[in-house]
Amino acid sequence: MRKILNGHLLVGLGFILCVLGMPAAMAAGNAYADAVLEALAKKGLLTDQEVHDIKLNAREAEREEQAAVARTTPKSEPSIVQASVPVADNPTPESSGVLAKAAESVNKHISPESGFPSFRVWGRMQPRYTYIPSTQGREGVNSFTMRRARIGLKGYLAKKMPFRYQYEASNEVAGLSNATNLLDAWVGFEHFRDQVGDIIVGQQFVPGYTRAPQLTASVERKFSEVLYPGEAGRARGITLRRGDNGRPETTSQGLFNNHLLYGVGLFNGPDLSKNNDNNELLFAGTIGWRPTGQSVWPDEYALKKRGFNYGLNAAYAHSRDTRTLDTGVQAALGNRVELDDDWYSLFADVEYEHWFGWASWNRFDSDPRDGVVIDADGRVKSSLSSSAWTIGGSRTFPISGSQNIQGWALALQYQHVDNEHPSRTRFFGNLNGNSTELRARGMNDGSAYHAIVTFILNPNARILNEYTYYSGTGIGGDKDYGSLVSQLQIDF
Numbered sequence: 372m373r374k375i376l377n378g379h380l381l382v383g384l385g386f387i388l389c390v391l392g393m394p395a396a397m398a399a400g401n402a403y404a405d406a407v408l409e410a411l412a413k414k415g416l417l418t419d420q421e422v423h424d425i426k427l428n429a430r431e432a433e434r435e436e437q438a439a440v441a442r443t444t445p446k447s448e449p450s451i452v453q454a455s456v457p458v459a460d461n462p463t464p465e466s467s468g469v470l471a472k473a474a475e476s477v478n479k480h481i482s483p484e485s486g487f488p489s490f491r492v493w494g495r496m497q498p499r500y501t502y503i504p505s506t507q508g509r510e511g512v513n514s515f516t517m518r519r520a521r522i523g524l525k526g527y528l529a530k531k532m533p534f535r536y537q538y539e540a541s542n543e544v545a546g547l548s549n550a551t552n553l554l555d556a557w558v559g560f561e562h563f564r565d566q567v568g569d570i571i572v573g574q575q576f577v578p579g580y581t582r583a584p585q586l587t588a589s590v591e592r593k594f595s596e597v598l599y600p601g602e603a604g605r606a607r608g609i610t611l612r613r614g615d616n617g618r619p620e621t622t623s624q625g626l627f628n629n630h631l632l633y634g635v636g637l638f639n640g641p642d643l644s645k646n647n648d649n650n651e652l653l654f655a656g657t658i659g660w661r662p663t664g665q666s667v668w669p670d671e672y673a674l675k676k677r678g679f680n681y682g683l684n685a686a687y688a689h690s691r692d693t694r695t696l697d698t699g700v701q702a703a704l705g706n707r708v709e710l711d712d713d714w715y716s717l718f719a720d721v722e723y724e725h726w727f728g729w730a731s732w733n734r735f736d737s738d739p740r741d742g743v744v745i746d747a748d749g750r751v752k753s754s755l756s757s758s759a760w761t762i763g764g765s766r767t768f769p770i771s772g773s774q775n776i777q778g779w780a781l782a783l784q785y786q787h788v789d790n791e792h793p794s795r796t797r798f799f800g801n802l803n804g805n806s807t808e809l810r811a812r813g814m815n816d817g818s819a820y821h822a823i824v825t826f827i828l829n830p831n832a833r834i835l836n837e838y839t840y841y842s843g844t845g846i847g848g849d850k851d852y853g854s855l856v857s858q859l860q861i862d863f
Contacts, residue, residue, distance in 0.1 A: 490526025490534070495519055495862050497541075501803045502855045507848070509811065512803055517541040518858055523555065525619075531561040535619060554605060559620065568613030568633075569621040576618050578634030579657035579686025579716055580604040591839065591856070594759035594786045594819070595733040597798040600641040600653055600688050600714055608638030608653070615666050616659055616684065625659075629666065632659040632684075641690040641712060651691040655714075659684035667720050671727045671765050671782070672825055672833070674775040681721040688714040697737060700794040704745045711738040728764040735792060746791040747815040748846070757795065759788040763821070776830050784821035788814070788843070800841055801854040814850040817843010831862040 408425055499518040505511035523537035537555035557573025577600050596604060612618075614625030614632025625632035638653040661667075661682040668677060692698050692710040701708050718731035737744065737755040746752050763784030770777045788799050800813040823837045835858045842851050 488526060488528050490524050492522065492524055493863065494522040495860065496521075497858050497860050499856060499858045501801065503801060503803070503812075503852060506852045507850075512801070514803065516803065521554070528558065531564075533559040533561065535559075554603060555619070557620065561623070564613075564623050568611050569623050571610045571612060571620045572608075574605055574607045575610065575620050576604050577601045577606050577638065577653070577655045577688065578610055578612065578636050579655055579684070579688065579714075580618065591802055591821075591837070592798065593731060593761045594788045594799060595716065595718075595731040595761050597795050598714070598733040598735040598757055598759050598790075598792075599716060600638075600655065600690065600712075606638040606640065606653060608636050610634055610636035614659065614661075616657070616682075624666075625661065629664045630661055632661065632682075633657065638690075641688075641692060641696070651693060653688060653690035655686065655688035657684060657686035668722055668727070671729070672767055672780045672827060673727070674725070674767050674769040674773075674778045674827060676724045677722055679723045682719065684718050686714075686716045686718075688712075692737070697792060697794045700792075701744060704793065706743070706745050708739045708742045708744060710744075711740060712736070713738075725767045725769075726764065727767075728762075730760070730762040732758070732760040734758040735795075737792065745793065747793045747796050748791075752791070755791040757788075757790040757792050759786065759790070759799075761786045765823075767827075776827075778827050780823075780825040780827065782821070782823040782825070784819075784823070786819040786821070788817065788819075790815040796845060799843075799845075800850065801839070801856070803854075803856075811847065812841075812845075812850060812852070814841060814843035814845040816845075817841065817850060833860050834858070835860060 497517070497519040499516050501512050501514055501516065503512040518541060520540040521537055522540070523535065525535045526533070528534050535555045535557055537553075539552050539554050553574065555574060557571050557575045560570040560572075563570065580596070580599060580601070592603075600606060610620065612621045612634040613623050614629065614634075615621050615623065616632050616634070633656075635656045636654070638655065640651060641653045659682055661680075663678075663680045665678075665680045667682055668680070690712045692712050697712070698708060698710055701710075713736045714733065715736075716731065716733045719729070721728045735755075735757045739754065743751050743753060744755050746755055761784065763782060765780055765782035767780040768778050769775050770779075790796060790799060796813040796815055798813065799815065799817075799819075818841075820840045820842075821837060822839075823835065825836070826834045828834070835856075837856045839854045839856075840852075841854065844850060
């Protein structure tokens with residue numbers, strides 16, 4: 372379906388090249404080219420960022436071509452950059468301007484040019500300032516840290532063989548260096564995309580992870596994410612996926628015109644903190660329904676006005692655990708035990724024009740198999756059961772005349788957690804400092820109230836400011852305090 376759609380849209384783009392032969396038609400031609408690009412973005416074939424880049428590159432190429440024509444004597448047959456989109460038999464400089472350049476850019480984004488491998492380097496840097504006042508006898512925080520410092524490669528190793536590699540140079544959480552340094556390292560196989568879906572092999576997001584990576588409106592990770600398997604949502608294994616659901620592993624369309632999305636996977640264990648050599652695998656599966664047939668928009672801060680779109684998703688995962696994170700924490704507490712772990716999750720998104728809303732719920736159960744476990748408050752129990760849920764929304768405000776590349780956004784979010792897993796306590800609070808401080812400020816039962824103001828300077832730079840008030844209980848008593856985080860996010 373996607374291939375047919377590409378062909379129809381690109382043929383339409385070529386038709387415009389054929390009929391626009393007069394300079395007076397250039398303004399209308401530009402508008403039509405923009406409309407075609409917007410249609411590609413609406414169908415999920417191009418991202419908002421790619422559409423923006425294509426337009427800029429096309430306009431710049433047109434200006435350069437016009438300047439070259441003005442400096443030299445026009446030739447009888449002007450040179451046109453090769454593209455798979457058909458153009459007029461005898462094109463003129465006017466008719467081969469922005470439309471031909473846009474068509475060329477579309478071809479480059481949809482599939483690599485001749486020759487493999489084809490890839491690009493990308494990255495993200497997030498220096499962060501954190502302020503927490505001194506409360507309840509604890510020293511305050513007033514510090515600068517590097518929240519993220521990432522570099523990656525993505526593209527195609529060969530035809531229908533995408534790959535993605537992402538390295539994290541920032542390492543805030545002590546004891547999890549492997550998890551935080553190597554994030555993505557996988558190869559995909561698109562050979563069976565139209566039959567069953569894409570096959571992904573390597574370190575990747577576990578199917579059912581509840582948001583698009585690193586584009587969340589919240590500076591901190593959502594509580595519901597913390598109760599899902601994987602470190603930062605990732606594990607090592609093999610998956611079959613159909614429909615992107617906001618994750619980077621596949622760009623495929625779901626069944627029934629992208630209405631039904633699914634993914635299943637088998638992994639080497641429930642987290643990355645230790646190697647798992649005892650064949651105790653993690654199984655995970657997810658299913659989603661998108662009534663509109665449109666994929667979820669990847670950015671909760673998109674400035675572009677969008678149509679009404681929403682989706683509902685559910686996921687389940689199971690794993691035996693004898694040597695990984697939770698059993699390791701139990702052993703550190705003097706309780707050697709094996710666990711049967713189960714994860715359940717529901718999540719939803721809705722968007723309309725400049726509004727974006729999200730909600731997620733996760734439950735994490737651990738059964739010690741005829742043994743006992745120690746919960747996050749130090750009590751001996753027959754099992755552990757933790758749950759968390761999140762609800763929030765954002766509204767973007769584009770700056771007039773900025774072509775949807777500059778603006779600001781406001782977001783509000785509420786979270787609640789009821790945690791019994793000692794391994795997760797430190798994540799239910801401000802993510803700053805070493806493990807001891809995180810655990811001391813983390814809460815096991817309580818709520819968090821978030822207010823986020825984001826300034827979007829351009830498509831590759833934004834400033835995120837988040838104030839969060841935590842109210843709950845944890846180790847050592849009440850955990851009531853405010854936290855201010857300001858981050859500069861730069862992409863390349």
